[in-house]
Amino acid sequence: MQASIGQARWRMTLDLLISEARIALPDAAGLAARMIDHLAEHDIAFEDRDGLMVAKLPFGTSSLAVEAEALKIRVEANDKGNLEMLRSVVASHVIEFAGDSAPTIVWSGHESNGGTLANFREVRLKAALTLTPHMRRLTFTGDDIARFVNDDDLHVRLYFPPEGLAKPEWPWPAPDGRILWPEPDRRPVTRYYTIRRIDLQSREIDIDFVVHDHAGPGSAFAVNAKAGAICGMAGPLGRGIRP
Template sequence: MAKPFVSEASLAVADAEALVGGLAAYWAGYDVEVETVGSCVTARLGLGSGVLEPDGERLKLRLEAEDLGKLELLRSYATETLCGFLKDEALVIDWRGHMATGATFADFREVRLVSNVPVAPRVRRLTFTGSDVARFGSEADLHVRLYFPPDGLETPEWPRPGPDGRTIWPADDRRPEVRYYTVRRFLPQRDELEIDFVIHADEGPGSAFAARARPGAVCGMAGPLGRGAPAAGWTLLAGDETALPAIARILERMPRDACGAAFIEIDSAVDEMAIDHPSGVALRWLYRRGAPAGATDLLFQAVASAHLPPDADPFVWVACEYSASKAIRKHLRATRGLARDRHLVVGYWQRDMVEAAA
C-alpha cells in the first residue's frame, strides 16, 4: 500500500478537550465514523482521515489522504470547520507536510465540451476532454466536482489552495459555481468522459450549462471521489433522479451473474432510460406522478419491503434527498440490523434548501 499524503498542525485553543468532544459529536450526527481512544479522536471523513489530540491548551491535528488532491480538499474542510467551531474567521493554521505548490488544486483539470446530446426527455449526456482526464475514470470513485464559470467570462478563473489550508476563490463576479456529478463512462481510446445531466425546472448552474453549452465550452473538473457499491452476493440499489447516473454506472459495471434489485424514483414513465444491467438484478421504476421530488416515501417503502437474502452477504447502496436518506439509514441499522460496512446511504440534496432558494 502506498504511503498516505499527510498534513499536520498544532494550534493554541482555550479548551482543546472540549473542542475535540464537540467536533466528534458534530461528525457523529452526520454519520461520520468516529473512533475515540482516551482523549484522541479519529474521524473517517470520506476523503481521508483526521486525528485530533488535545494537548493541554493546544490541539494537535493530523490529516491523511491517498492523494494530494484529496488531502488539499480535506485540509480546506478541516480549516473551515475549525474556524466555524472557534468562531474565528481570522484563524490561521500553520499546516506542515505535503503542501500545495500549483496554481490550482492538484486534482483539478480544465476541460472542454466535445458534445451535448439528449439521452432522455430530461437528461443530456455531455462529453468532455482535456489533459489527464483518465484520472477521473477511476473504478473506485464515482463523482467529480464541476466548476461552471459565469456566463460571458472570456478567461475562466479557478480556485486554488491557500497556505493556511483554505480555498482562495476568484472575486464574486468571476467565481465559478460548483456542483458534484457522476462520471457515467470514461472512453480511453479518445481521452473523453461522459457525464449525464438531469435537467431540473429550477435550472441550477449545472442544468443551465447542460441546456445551453455548445462544443468548445470550458469548465473545471476535480476529483474523483465518492464510493460506489462493492462486489456482493446480493446488491440493493435505490435512488431518485440525482442518483440515476450513479446507479446506471454501477449496474453497467456489475458482473453479468450479479444478483439484486434496483429502485429508481422518477416523476413518470417518460423519464425512464435504457440501462444495461445483469438479468439477475430486477430494475423497478417508482413514479411520483406529479408529486414534488423528495416529498414521497416511495424509496423508503421500496427499501423497507425489499427482501435481503441473509445468506448472500447483501450490500445496500442508496442516494437520495437528505431527510429520506436519514430515514432509510436508520431503518437499515435499527430494523434490518445491517452493519456499517454493508450499506452506504448518502443524501445527495436537501429539499428545504431547494425550496428556500426558489
C-alpha cells in the same frame, strides 16, 4: 516540497500521504469537543483511542490530540486531492469554532500543490448529443484526466463559471488548508454528475445530463453550452458501488 527520508520511507511502506499541524489555541480542549460534536451531526464520527480522537472518512483519516493550549492535527490519505479535502474540513472548522482568537494554521508534511486543487481539472465541452427529449450526452475533453478513471467512485463535481467572464476563476487551496473561492460574481456554481464513459486515449469524458423543465445552472448548461465552453471538474467522488 521535497519529502524527508523519513516521510519517503513511510510513503513507500504505507502508501500514505501525511500532513500535520500544531495549532496554538487558548481553549484547545473546548474547541475540540465542540468541533467533534458538530462533525458528528455531519456523519463524521471520532473514536477515542486512549485520548487520540480518530475519524475515518471515505477519503482518509483525521486525528486530533489536545495538548496544553494547542491542538495537534494529523491527516492521512492516499491521494493529494483527498489530503487537501481533509485539511480543508479540519482547518475551516477550527477557524470557525475559534472565532475571534483567529488561530494561525501551518501544515507540514505533504503540502498543497500550490495554486490549484489537486483533484481539480479544467475541461472543455467537445460535443453534445440529444439522446432523448430529456437527456443530453455531453462529451468533455481535458489534460491529465486519468484520476477520474475509478470503478468505485463514479461521480465528479462540475463547476460552471458565470457567463461573460473572460477567464473563469476556480477555488484554490489556501496555505492554512482552507479552500477559498472567487468573489460571488465570479464564483462558479457546482453540481454533482456521474461519468458515463471515459477514454484516456481520446481524452474524452461523457456525462449524461437530464434536461429538467425548470432548468437550473446544470440543466441549462447541458442545453445551451457550445463546443469550447469551459468547466471545472473535481473528483472522483463517491462511496463505492453497493452490492
